Amino acid sequence: MSVWKWKNRKKSKQKTIEIPHKTLKKRDHEEVTGNLEETITFIKDLLGENEDFIIRRLKIFGKYPATVFYISNLVDTKLINDGLLKPLMSSPEWIQEEGLNHEELIKILSEEVLYYSEVKFEENLAKLVEVILSGETVVAMDGLRQALHIDTRHVEKRSINAPETEQVIIGPREGFIEQLGTNIGLLRYRLPTADFRVKTLKVGKMTKSKVAICYLEGTTNPMIVDEVEKRLSKIDIDAILDIGYLEQFIEDNHYTPFPQTYLTERPDTTVGNLIEGRVAILVDGSPFAMLVPVVFNQFYQAMDDYSSRFVLSSFVRSVRVLALVFSLVFPSLYVSFISFNPELLPTEFAVAVAGGRAGVPYPAVVEVLILEISMEILREATVRLPQQIGGALSIVGVLIIGEAAVSAGLASPITVVVIALTTIGSFATPVYSASFALRLLRFPLVILAGIFGLYGVMIGIIFVFNHMLALKSFGVPYMSPISPGNAQGAKDVMIRAPLWWMPRRPAFLHPPNDDRLGSNDVLEQSKPYDERWEEQADGEAKGNNSRPDNGNSN
Template sequence: MRFFRKSIKEKLDKFNPTSSKGNLLNANVSTNEQMLRDQFALCNDVEFRSIPIDEYSKILLVYIDGFCDTKALDESVLKPLIFEGITRKLEQIKTISELIRLQLLPVAKVKLVTTVSEVVDEVLMGNVAFLIDGESIALIAELQSLEKRGIEEPLSETVIRGPRDGFTETLRVNTSLIRRRIRSPKLKIESLSIGEYTKTSVEILFIEGIAKDSIVEEVKKRIGQIKIDSVLGSGYLEDFIEDVPFSPFPQIQNTERPDVVCASLLEGKVAIVVDNTPFVLIVPMTFWSGLQAAEDYYERSVYMTFIRWIRFTLLNIALLFPSFYVAITTFHQQLIPTNLLISVAAAREGVPFPGVIEALMMEFMFEGLREAGIRLPKPIGSAVSIVGALVIGQAAVQAGIISAPMVIVVATTGIASFGIPRYNLGFAYRLLRFPILVLAGMLGFYGIVIGVVSILIHLINLRSFGVPYLSPVAPLSKGGFKDIFIRAPRWSMNERPGMVQQNKQRIPEGQMPSVNRGSEKK
């Protein structure tokens, strides 16, 4: 053992000449234990276990009960240390820590740290720290054991045809789902830790050679500048890194689907994976990506082109239908056919409120029912929202407070808003519906035009990580139209869409199926 102490002292004098400075670990394990106990004061779940080596030395294990894999700790660490000892091959080993690292720790990941703060951080991550008497370093063995949810189908992005796996709250499971689909060393993953207290792991994913370096560096810069006490979900980061915080339109896409993330990475975008949340952020986001669903790329192009046109129609209905109804019944009755005008007038007879107040009341009620259906427990949420809408709507019409055509208009608008694939983009349209409705009640069609033009001006000037929000439509890029208003066949989308990649070529030309291919084989 004297040989060990001499070699340790010589090595430490070279490695750490200023061991008394700062919060570096001490060569005395009892001193290190006291410093760690001070750090973990009143933390009853932190375990300190001392194992004597001989009459001169001991090994101290520090871990959190319930956070590390105690079964692996018993089998891989404690059993060899207690029953097998450290007497083997002493002539090849110069330090006790090296002996443990090379001989007695069958653990995939082992590393050395030199400061108390590093030991504290590693223990709080679920790892086990080994402090050896006579050495001012600590050995860290990754023996995390976290309870985690199984991989399930995402509830917010269901598909008829497509993969059924979704992200979970475990960071490494999420990155493995992405790596499983993109098996290339060019998929880069860079790690950060954010949050003074939570120290949440955040990883930035991009494909080298496809993603623009300027966008990758901008993402790293914005995330690296965040100073916050806690990060409990990806939404915490979203507030700090978006370009225009007060815009109603989302500038960062979030998804629970690994295939959506992989498709975005292959287009040159950057993904941000945050620990403890199943929602992965994708930047930059464009307006058109908010209207695209995962299933668009698993069905035939003819079908999906038709569905996309239905979505564009529903988008306009969700934004303008109540405003159009209020404007045409209040200011522009001459545009309504006579028979329809008589029917609407008869339905509105006896209604005490003007059209705009009537519409606002119904819209607020519909949004309240929608929110109640989401927040209530699942077994009763849908029942309350459906029964509430039927009962309140029917009662309001019979009482003469609301006209029947207004109920139809608001219900149609609500159904149309459900046709927008991305929830956050749909929320933007639900929010903008109210100011346009007020403008329509004040100025008629002129108010609607003012509202729509204002929204278009805002969208044209909006940026997401420097990329125009309406690209490739504004600025115009003809190649991008193959995946905007239509969903072209896969073999015809030769270039990656948008302005975020440095390698545009995606599919070689000349792969269109031949009409006479079957007859040629014969």
């Protein structure tokens, strides 16, 4: 057979292959006809010969032919046997009529026989296939132009543990898990209010991933909620396997290293942002919640800041900001000082640095880039290795490899110290995506410093800040409340002001209800306790003096 004939034969075979989910989309208009065999054929043709797809024929009350459809690995089989099949196949003594019409039969099944909180009816055959694949059980009856389906889903899940990517110092030790219902329950547990709203939709042509949009009615700006729904509804992809897939589709700028959404494993962090007026997006199968819109100052803040007293929290946050700036510009400043502007260094220090670099055969910019790349490789290797040996590898890599590089004359001691301090500073940023952006930006800043010196560093920093000022997250300026400026929001940027100094929600979110603290409480708490005690004592004294004398006083 010639190559041309073989290719044509291959193409002809490929044309005959029907993809089930596309076939289902083409036939999404078909409805249940009442012919039980036609319903069985439709569902069986689409779901194919699967070992875990169960088709169970039975007679309801011993008289009415029916079929039960479910996927055994997605349901609680004991619940189906005891709560569904047993009552359907038994013959109650009070049903003596030879023939019940279909309306009476449906009413008896839903109101007197099946002990489930909700029994739903569906006429569309494509919808029945989808609910079977999601873990529900479908019961189709002969002569009935609709089938009932019951939620019997049961998937093994892990227990609720402390979040692994966010260390908790002061606060609850609960973290999200992969089941969407459990995650929403954790939010409702902390928000027992009628304002809490949950909207769901399915994204992904194959995975049909359930996405939940959570917000507070009357607190979150409706325009933000509408924009979130609009962006999510436009996603057209085969699979959504994690919430990171959604992040890439709905962010405003796809070419920036800075994150425009906030991913968290902590329910308390999610609730805190919901109360401020943000929207939380959760995906079934992902242990993270995505918060939008976000601003840059959120990425060096932690939920623990609000659980501690404001003096301590402000100090810790200032240290984080210093470490953030330090990790971004320290290597580039070192390169510019060594290569272009050594006169800016103290004489003794400059002599010590020059002596340490005497045996290094390449410029400072090359030395810093080699060590930075080596550190990134070591960091990635540590993350990918099992936890039992990952920590040991990081210690061995830093100590042995660093010492060997200095001894071999491949790096100077001062450069190793600079890179080590820079790496430690990047660990102080609580959010991984933000620290990764800073790590990425260090490389162009070092290259600019190696070419233009301090001028290059300043050009790079100006470019980074201009880029951040131009960014937006769902229409909210990324550098709010610094630019545009807001005095109320500035109380929670560089420092964490006392809670009673922040009676308003963030203005850049434009919440319909911006009051989160009563004015009377603010005025009362701002007074020292001894002043309030004296006022109360004075009031009681005046009240006693104003009493009429009944002649009983001495």
